[in-house]
Amino acid sequence: DNSLNIPKLLNGKKVLVTAGATREYIDPIRFITNTSSGKMGSSLASAAQQLGAEVTLITGATPLPPIEGVKMITSHTSEDMKNAVLDYYDDTDVVIMSAAVGDYRPKVKHQGKMKKQDGNLSLELERTTDILKLLGEKKKHQMLIGFAAESDNLVQYGKEKLKKKNLDYIVINDISNFASETNSVILLSKSGTSWEYDGPKPTLAFRILESIFE
Numbered sequence: 001d002n003s004l005n006i007p008k009l010l011n012g013k014k015v016l017v018t019a020g021a022t023r024e025y026i027d028p029i030r031f032i033t034n035t036s037s038g039k040m041g042s043s044l045a046s047a048a049q050q051l052g053a054e055v056t057l058i059t060g061a062t063p064l065p066p067i068e069g070v071k072m073i074t075s076h077t078s079e080d081m082k083n084a085v086l087d088y089y090d091d092t093d094v095v096i097m098s099a100a101v102g103d104y105r106p107k108v109k110h111q112g113k114m115k116k117q118d119g120n121l122s123l124e125l126e127r128t129t130d131i132l133k134l135l136g137e138k139k140k141h142q143m144l145i146g147f148a149a150e151s152d153n154l155v156q157y158g159k160e161k162l163k164k165k166n167l168d169y170i171v172i173n174d175i176s177n178f179a180s181e182t183n184s185v186i187l188l189s190k191s192g193t194s195w196e197y198d199g200p201k202p203t204l205a206f207r208i209l210e211s212i213f214e
Ligand code: CTP
Pocket: 078, 097, 098, 099, 100, 101, 102, 103, 128, 129, 130, 131, 132, 133, 145, 146, 147, 148, 149, 150, 161
């Protein structure tokens, strides 16, 4: 057991982590989602717990293994996740929003199974709530750590999200790492400090938290 050697950087802090993909339903059995594995988020929840924090992990629809000492809550849609996050927000010191939340949902959810018709089908989609932006607007004592999933212009888009959502830190990653065991990230603070890390997600999770809290 090497846990005694880990400095408890997050002792006494309440940390809320979100992880994985949300699902936006078309009918009771069909949905729109993305390929996020939830591994970065669950690695961060585990690392925060080992660093002494009281951790709540809100997962999307992606099933994730339980983590010892971490309270886990399952949500499915972005709306479920928003409600779960808001339930905890006032009593949270640090929010790490690593979930890949759907940006759009079908405007209508069919109550019964949708039957096929001849010809093409168009689905009308509407925007979901940007949970992290909402947290940024309501921010009081909380530290907000967001993610940015990008395929190009990583730093530029990441900086824009950091500012627009009133974040303290943003972890920028390339979407090619979405379902991978490893990740390559740029961590940016609102004061302009930046760090770059790559490696297995569990190791990266510690590096990210150490950079922020040391
Ligand atoms: N996020 C959120 N609620 C949403 C969409 C995103 O809380 N409805 C959060 C994510 O969890 C992440 C951050 O916002 O921490 C950035 O998500 P990302 O998908 O990279 O950026 P968007 O702002 O959604 O913009 P776009 O997808 O167009 O790049």
